[in-house]
Amino acid sequence: MKNFDYLYNIVEPSFLKNLSIEDLYSLSENIREFLIHSLSSTGGHVSSNLGVIELTIALHYVFNMNEDKLIFDVGHQCYTHKILTGRAKFFKTLRKFNGLSGFPRKDESKYDIWETGHSSTSLSACLGMAVERDFRNGNENILTIIGDGALTGGMALEALNNIGYEQRKLIIILNDNQMSISKNICALRPKNDEKFLNIYDSSNQITNLKNINLYHYKITKNFFENLNIHYTGPIDGHNIKDLINNLNEIKQINRPCILHVITKKGKGLKIAENDNTGSWHGIGPFNTSTGLKIKNKKVNERAWGSVISETIERLAEKDKKIVCITPAMTKGSKLEFFKNKFPDRIFDVGIAEQHGATFSGALSLSNLKPIFFIYSTFLQRAYDQIIHDIARQNLNMVLAIDKCGFATGDGDTHHGIYDISFLRPIPNISIVMPKDQIEAQNLLYNSLYNYSDKGLIAFRYPRGYTELTHVKNFENIEFGTWSVEKEGTDLIILTFGTMLETAHEISEKLSYRNISVKIINARFIKPLDEKILHEVFKSNLPIITIEESCKIGGFGTSICEFAIKHKYKNDIEVFGIEDSFFHHGDTANLRKLSNLDCESIINKIQSLISIC
Ligand SMILES: Cc1ncc(C[n+]2csc(CCOP(=O)(O)OP(=O)(O)O)c2C)c(N)n1
Structure with a gap:
């Protein structure tokens, strides 16, 4: 060497x-x-x-x-x-x-x-x-x-x-x-x-x-x-x-x-x-002699972005109104295949998130079905356009928000942890996050066809990889509904997206202590499923909420607001990212640092558990 x-x-x-x-x-x-x-x-x-x-x-x-x-x-x-x-x-x-x-x-x-x-x-x-x-x-x-x-x-x-x-x-x-x-x-x-x-x-x-x-x-x-x-x-x-x-x-x-x-x-x-696609812009480890990348994902795994872009591609084959917009992230948002297939229906607007948002709004007003692909962190740039141009005019469109959660190696400039808090107060916006690739495909289909009069659908998904099996027939998911993942009698966890895995881990660990946990997939972060939520509170059980997202103004906060509004007195513990900037690192360490891993959550809820 x-x-x-x-x-x-x-x-x-x-x-x-x-x-x-x-x-x-x-x-x-x-x-x-x-x-x-x-x-x-x-x-x-x-x-x-x-x-x-x-x-x-x-x-x-x-x-x-x-x-x-x-x-x-x-x-x-x-x-x-x-x-x-x-x-x-x-x-x-x-x-x-x-x-x-x-x-x-x-x-x-x-x-x-x-x-x-x-x-x-x-x-x-x-x-x-x-x-x-x-x-x-x-x-x-x-x-x-x-x-x-x-x-x-x-x-x-x-x-x-x-x-x-x-x-x-x-x-x-x-x-x-x-x-x-x-x-x-x-x-x-x-x-x-x-x-x-x-x-x-x-x-x-x-x-x-x-x-x-x-x-x-x-x-x-x-x-x-x-x-x-x-x-x-x-x-x-x-x-x-x-x-x-x-x-x-x-x-x-x-x-x-x-x-x-x-x-x-x-x-x-x-x-x-020789790379003109951007594959070598930001990459993982590679072999210096062959120049080839060393992949560490499993054979049948796909990037989360591919789940979304391939579903859109599939729907776009039958629906000529679907158009995609990207602020210079064709590669990152996995839109290359869409671009090859439908070169006239994709718009790379340059590094111009503000323009991209308003441009998408105008496309929707003109009766097209725009999907604005944007990383959570870069959506911060387009805040006024989302409020002033899209939500205020109650335009129907899908925001495909990628890389939600910790940004790993990129660090605090890139963590996708603020979008829930900054989108939640805006009228005419719904926020969804699927728990897995199947739910993602169904929710995306519903966002474009069944929720198409609901204003802006902020569709969140994480970084990382998942399996991808194209669903044969898309299933209807009623707007604003959650699902019960697992019944339990001692403690209720409300969470969504990738944190459901942590919820299952917690549930398993607590089962050894004879504590039975009910888990709810709160796939609609906004609006809340009030029917389920009333049942949850009426059980009088302690409740914990978990989100890999900033705590202030987040999902957990909305549950507390609901409890106050309806005068429920259940114990609630909110787990989310504290009011601080977190540096770069792997997801496991970053979650641990912000008390979002299974151990830290169990440790922190000792008093709730002892009530059980
Ligand atoms: C506001 C914003 N949008 C998107 C990105 C993602 N991004 C990182 S580098 C880059 C391209 C930058 O190109 P250039 O300035 O020409 O630098 P080069 O890498 O070619 O030297 C993009 C789009 C970003 N960092 N910030």
Whole structure:
């Protein structure tokens, strides 16, 4: 195995200043080898990071990050920065519980000055820091790396507008690798031109890129210059010498600047370089010699996202009104097959959750059947659109909310634990979560056909894998109804989704202590099944609610509200995620940390159990 001691011994980035250009190139190769080796066992954001090694080295070479400030958009491409700032030795713990984060974290290093995970925030951050610097007459440089994907986000475009107006000195590195996770959907790159951002509007040509077959660009005033932002580029983002020269030049400019660099996502790992579907964007462990991914799921298991997308695909064969909308997550939401089958009925809107939501609402108003696929965490971006445009107008549509629950390796920027609390107060919205793949297929069918006059159906499902057997005939599930999973006489558990498994575990463990537990599948988180709920309370038994979701305003809270409203006095214990941010890690550890595992729940309900 290659010795990476050189990288392990880096303490901070100033050592770069003494290196020659050749040394910088060999450092970049060393880092590339290290990343491929290390990520092959931990997984991580492989292709984005392999693409910015030279760029990150050049930035740390030209600037002094002890004073200057470097911000990463999304933050998933910060691995070389972590290595250059003394964190190579922690890479074996990348994205693991108590290990190195895959994103910038202020509590990890003083060189991580802005935390991210969600896209398109960096330009606003950059401008805020520039204004503060100017207030105190400071002179540090403020820089950001933003990808061509992140540039499609509304926030980034809003910030560009403001940056052009404010005219503060700051540097934006536009990392154009022509990819978001999958191919980037961006009108700056015309549909028939899959090359680089076409941001010029008249003649002249440049040919300063040797290794890249660059389209001939027309230079006078371009998109950015029209916003009053100085533009330089495009340059080869793997040519360290060119990068250094250009960075030194724009460092002198006293107004907002953009340096447009062209990079290759996955550079140095052929299989990742050739990937244009996004398979190598964020992945688990892989084999360094074959480049193939090491799968740890069982043979007949499918991603939860596939259960949903394949059911939609099946229904869409018979129903031409079904259309799918995704904010740059075709790959993540398992919509590739749908895209191949119905290319005209899927809309990748770019990293634009707000627009995607309102656009879906308008499709529904126009009598189509839109399904807006979105991860729980990114739905946060579309809150006003859900209230103002969709719910208020009582539009009927399905929100397919993926990755509900802890986000494991991605951590607190990505946990899907707030959607219940923020959707629950809004009228004209129902929230459902199936317990298994069969119930998922039936509930989805019902959402599209039997509940199609019920406004917005927020259809939650978790990350991870499950079996998938296509149901022959879809079954009707009456709107707003729960089901009794198991009868019991001492204690009642109300829960839904994947936490039903934990409920069964608790029930089994308590059965050894002669405590009999009734389990109810509360698949409708809103509206509550009031008929069952009255029976539950009238039993006078103690009740516990369990949700892998934030406790404040969540499902358990709604049960307490019901009890107060109807003056029930049963003992109730609510299990959910406390009012705190939880880092990255595996589900088991994160659940334990938030008292959502079987043992912790049993320990915490000792007093309720002793009543039994
Ligand atoms: C608000 C938001 N929506 C979606 C995502 C999921 N996501 C992570 S990276 C990414 C693509 C980013 O593309 P780009 O900025 O070009 O960076 P690259 O990986 O190509 O370097 C997407 C869509 C996100 N992080 N944040």
